[in-house]
Amino acid sequence: MTLAHEQTPRGAVLARHDWTRAEVAALFALPFPELVVRAALVHRENFDPCEVQISTLLSIKTGGCPEDCAYCPQSAKYDTGLRAEKLMSLEAVLAEAKAAKGAGAQRFCMGAAWREPKDRDLEQVCAMVEGVKALGLETCVTLGMLTEPQARRLKRAGLDYYNHNLDTSPDYYGAIITTRTYQDRLDTLEHVRAAGINVCCGGIVGMGEGLADRAGMIAALASLPRHPESVPINMLVRVEGTPLAHEPPLDPLDFVRTIAVARICMPGSVVRLSAGREDMSEEAQALCFLAGANSIFYGPKLLTTPNPARDRDMALLGKLGLRPMD
Numbered sequence: 395m396t397l398a399h400e401q402t403p404r405g406a407v408l409a410r411h412d413w414t415r416a417e418v419a420a421l422f423a424l425p426f427p428e429l430v431v432r433a434a435l436v437h438r439e440n441f442d443p444c445e446v447q448i449s450t451l452l453s454i455k456t457g458g459c460p461e462d463c464a465y466c467p468q469s470a471k472y473d474t475g476l477r478a479e480k481l482m483s484l485e486a487v488l489a490e491a492k493a494a495k496g497a498g499a500q501r502f503c504m505g506a507a508w509r510e511p512k513d514r515d516l517e518q519v520c521a522m523v524e525g526v527k528a529l530g531l532e533t534c535v536t537l538g539m540l541t542e543p544q545a546r547r548l549k550r551a552g553l554d555y556y557n558h559n560l561d562t563s564p565d566y567y568g569a570i571i572t573t574r575t576y577q578d579r580l581d582t583l584e585h586v587r588a589a590g591i592n593v594c595c596g597g598i599v600g601m602g603e604g605l606a607d608r609a610g611m612i613a614a615l616a617s618l619p620r621h622p623e624s625v626p627i628n629m630l631v632r633v634e635g636t637p638l639a640h641e642p643p644l645d646p647l648d649f650v651r652t653i654a655v656a657r658i659c660m661p662g663s664v665v666r667l668s669a670g671r672e673d674m675s676e677e678a679q680a681l682c683f684l685a686g687a688n689s690i691f692y693g694p695k696l697l698t699t700p701n702p703a704r705d706r707d708m709a710l711l712g713k714l715g716l717r718p719m720d
């Protein structure tokens with residue numbers, strides 16, 4: 395069912411599902427302070443603005459992916475020097491999850507570089523989900539496209555969240571990925587929803603897209619029948635060997651704008667400041683928190699790319715007076 399409006403967790407703002415691209419583009423065009431203040435107000439109406447949700451992401455099966463996502467060092471189509479690895483053992487994954495919990499993570503996300511999981515691999519991932527949940531962590535996996543029965547199997551294992559990003563606007567999508575369609579992605583999201591699993595879905599900026607594409611991406615996310623519970627907004631990490639290795643860097647203020655617009659359009663979603671923080675100044679990250687970001691990936695690595703060290707992140711949160719979400 396598509397709801398035009400939906401109550402957000404604190405019930406303060408009605409979440410709209412009928413955002414037009416023109417309306418979203420108009421938000422991007424606001425003067426920067428006006429946009430950030432509006433986003434900050436929406437944030438306060440729906441969340442404690444001093445709380446940040448902390449997730450840790452582990453690559454449980456690295457590299458050798460048959461897809462051609464132009465930003466991704468794990469695609470087998472690009473020579474990035476990354477060594478492909480088999481699916482990790484259950485014991486090794488649980489050891490990482492325990493360490494993440496000990497370091498303060500609330501959610502443990504596991505990523506596998508597959509086009510879609512084979513059923514026998516899915517059984518192993520389900521055992522990982524059960525084991526991680528038993529440690530008292532929330533679970534999230536990202537495994538590529540899913541069929542409806544596979545989504546139901548993950549739900550039975552107790553999975554809390556499934557990540558599957560829209561990546562960019564429908565218009566720019568063909569410049570980034572050719573091996574699966576936008577509709578394939580929407581279908582997987584529908585299967586995840588139908589199985590009763592929370593959705594984690596966002597995108598990447600800095601891939602050479604224009605402002606209209608950033609607006610198109612947020613409009614696509616905010617027009618889903620239900621807003622994703624988690625919305626990761628990633629800054630492109632330029633990896634040598636991928637087609638996007640030499641993209642000019644995105645102005646950090648444009649990244650902050652994207653966070654602010656996501657916050658306004660999806661008021662009840664947790665907006666995650668995701669990849670790209672390693673190269674982001676503390677000031678830019680502080681602006682992102684002000685503009686409504688309320689989640690980070692925590693830990694020295696994001697799948698295969700670097701992320702700030704844990705002590706640096708804790709120092710930044712401390713400096714800003716932010717605390718981990720309960």
Ligand code: SF4
Nearest residue numbers: 459461463466469507
């Ligand atoms: S983003 Fe995912 S699907 Fe695309 S190439 Fe990388 S691992 Fe494969």
